[in-house]
Amino acid sequence: xxxxxxxxxxxxxxxxxxxxxxxxxxxxxxxxxxxxxxxxxxxxxxxxxxxxxxxxxxxxxxxxxxxxxxxxxxxxxxxxxxxxxxxxxxxxxxxxxxxxxxxxxxxxxxxxxxxxxxxxxxxxxxxxxxxxxxxxxxxxxxxxxxxxxxxxxxxxxxxxxxxxxxxxxxxxxxxxxxxxxxxxxxxxxxxxxxxxxxxxxxxxxxxxxxxxxxxxxxxxxxxxxxxxxxxxxxxxxxxxxxxxxxxxxxxxxxxxxxxxxxxxxx
Amino acid sequence: xxxxxxxxxxxxxxxxxxxxxxxxxxxxxxxxxxxxxxxxxxxxxxxxxxxxxxxxxxxxxxxxxxxxxxxxxxxxxxxxxxxxxxxxxxxxxxxxxxxxxxxxxxxxxxxxxxxxxxxxxxxxxxxxxxxxxxxxxxxxxxxxxxxxxxxxxxxxxxxxxxxxxxxxxxxxxxxxxxxxxxxxxxxxxxxxxxxxxxxxxxxxxxxxxxxxxxxxxxxxxxxxxxxxxxxxxxxxxxxxxxxxxxxxxxxxxxxxxxxxxxxxxxxxxxxxxxxxxxxxxxxxxxxxxxxxxxxxxxxxxxxxxxxxxxxxxxxxxxxxxxxxxxxxxxxxxxxxxxxxxxxxxxxxxxxxxxxxxxxxx
Numbered sequence: 001x002x003x004x005x006x007x008x009x010x011x012x013x014x015x016x017x018x019x020x021x022x023x024x025x026x027x028x029x030x031x032x033x034x035x036x037x038x039x040x041x042x043x044x045x046x047x048x049x050x051x052x053x054x055x056x057x058x059x060x061x062x063x064x065x066x067x068x069x070x071x072x073x074x075x076x077x078x079x080x081x082x083x084x085x086x087x088x089x090x091x092x093x094x095x096x097x098x099x100x101x102x103x104x105x106x107x108x109x110x111x112x113x114x115x116x117x118x119x120x121x122x123x124x125x126x127x128x129x130x131x132x133x134x135x136x137x138x139x140x141x142x143x144x145x146x147x148x149x150x151x152x153x154x155x156x157x158x159x160x161x162x163x164x165x166x167x168x169x170x171x172x173x174x175x176x177x178x179x180x181x182x183x184x185x186x187x188x189x190x191x192x193x194x195x196x197x198x199x200x201x202x203x204x205x206x207x208x209x210x211x212x213x214x215x216x217x218x219x220x221x222x223x224x225x226x227x228x229x230x231x232x233x234x235x236x237x238x239x240x241x242x243x244x245x246x247x248x249x250x251x252x253x254x255x256x257x258x259x260x261x262x263x264x265x266x
Numbered sequence: 267x268x269x270x271x272x273x274x275x276x277x278x279x280x281x282x283x284x285x286x287x288x289x290x291x292x293x294x295x296x297x298x299x300x301x302x303x304x305x306x307x308x309x310x311x312x313x314x315x316x317x318x319x320x321x322x323x324x325x326x327x328x329x330x331x332x333x334x335x336x337x338x339x340x341x342x343x344x345x346x347x348x349x350x351x352x353x354x355x356x357x358x359x360x361x362x363x364x365x366x367x368x369x370x371x372x373x374x375x376x377x378x379x380x381x382x383x384x385x386x387x388x389x390x391x392x393x394x395x396x397x398x399x400x401x402x403x404x405x406x407x408x409x410x411x412x413x414x415x416x417x418x419x420x421x422x423x424x425x426x427x428x429x430x431x432x433x434x435x436x437x438x439x440x441x442x443x444x445x446x447x448x449x450x451x452x453x454x455x456x457x458x459x460x461x462x463x464x465x466x467x468x469x470x471x472x473x474x475x476x477x478x479x480x481x482x483x484x485x486x487x488x489x490x491x492x493x494x495x496x497x498x499x500x501x502x503x504x505x506x507x508x509x510x511x512x513x514x515x516x517x518x519x520x521x522x523x524x525x526x527x528x529x530x531x532x533x534x535x536x537x538x539x540x541x542x543x544x545x546x547x548x549x550x551x552x553x554x555x556x557x558x559x560x561x562x563x564x565x566x567x568x569x570x571x572x573x574x575x576x577x578x579x580x581x582x583x584x585x586x587x588x589x590x591x592x593x594x595x596x597x598x599x600x601x602x603x604x605x606x607x608x609x610x611x612x613x614x615x616x617x618x619x620x621x622x623x624x625x626x627x
Contacts, residue, residue: 005316005509006315006316006317008315008316008317009316009317009320010505010509012317012320012321013509014505014508014509016324017358017512021355021358021359024355030355032348032352033348033351033352033355033356034352034355034356038356038359041359041360041363042355042358042359044359044362045358045359045362045363048362048366049362049508052501052504052505052508055501056501056505059498061317103506103509103510103513103597104513105509105510105512105513105514105516105517105597106509106510106512106513107513108512108513108514108516108517109509109512109513109516111350111516111520112350112351112354112355112516112519114327115347115350115351116351117328117331118327118331118334118335119334119335119338119344119347121344121347121348121350121351122344122348123348124345124348124349125341125345126341127341127342127344127345128345135568137567137568140449140450204447204561204564204565205356205557205558205560205561205564206352206353206355206356206558206561207348207349207352207353208349208352208353208356208522208523208526208555208556208557208558209555209557209558209561209562209564209565211568244571
């Protein structure tokens, strides 16, 4: 059986989890895992857990240890009184709790904290992207009469991958023709050697629901996998239009390495 | 009963034990547990306790960090770790919200409040509780501890379970997200609302009719110490419920991350053409992906080639049955409960999706 979590260790666990949440939400690290909008909730949850942990550390750790010799039976904080201990094994399946020992499952809360501090998992990259289909859902503007608004001026025009995909696949006026555009993303190797995609992952809530936006890049050597680049170039009409799973392409005139952006997802 | 440290979670107890120095605390140890320690004189010699082992294991891990990172550097493991951490991080604030509410209900709300608000007859209390699910603005991780707190306060299990099922699916945040994800199909929002509430109420009634009280294992909470005050009880209940549910959340996140990374998507895609299998396939996908109910509409919308009814099934099943929830429910109400309740809910939710999909979509 797994040992129950003592009160003073519970306090350490709470402080660890609260601290981990604060650590990732007060820096930009949380953006690797969840959306921007969750930040206030993460800070609040981290602060609450940290506060509860600190209060517990004082009340259950320090104060009770000091009181213990005098009040061994009435509260039996650190060790549990004999009768409670004896009663516990009768309680089935890992759910015995007396008031001094916490749930055994709580040990598992170490895992996300350890994963965060020891591995510091990076944002999803080419490994996930190469396993994910391109999804270019038909936007509302494609079906109504007004159609798409004109593209803003700019040479090259900075665009998100989402914009580029939608305009190239669904905008029947082909506004990308003869326009220089600039896209930012990471490098995913293509299925055949030498081909590559400029890629962004998209998350709606957390990294568990991510999917990829990919655009084939022609006319430039593939940079290192997972490195971040801006690609300047022109739309290469390859017949990939009017379909949910289209894979548009771009002829690159310039590829520039950039540092990983603050927000890795689009 | 003897408690052995060797089997607990921190992975390097042996190394920690070898290096255990005497800590500065003169207080007596809390480690070795058992009747022996009862009434021990304070002057007894110090022995390292769980706290000391735990802290040492953490310090050991900290120093082993470069070695561990080296071993776990492959893209597949990193992707798995990212998804695992993401699910945990995403769910923790909602779990804190849920345990705060649950602890507040147990510590501050007298049981009489619920008996006044809810109709006496269970068959009426179930739909009222189900509709009340609309007011808890969270995802499924918040609803499990709240339902448990409600039961602890004397709310009929059938009503609390209807609330448990409906609240992650029909609250305003989730319905708004659904409307945003399906911009040209407002009927999808209505269908989701009707199918989810219908499933929740039906499950409540089924529980009232066939459920047995012994199937639910009542969680033993830290009990009141006369005189320690409402706030102290609140803190103890919060601490206990959070640590308990949090541990099971981690089990769920581990399972979901593993399935998320290993289940190949083309297996699911292969059945998209068949109307019957497509619904089952997406219902199954909802169970293994364990996407938060606030985001599942976006995932459903991105599943190309599936019928609207299949997408509806994904959104009805997801908030009610998934691997993360099954783990949370086993922790809170017992494994026997989770097995019975989740499988019944899965069937009812699929039937409701077929029915409502045929009617509205």
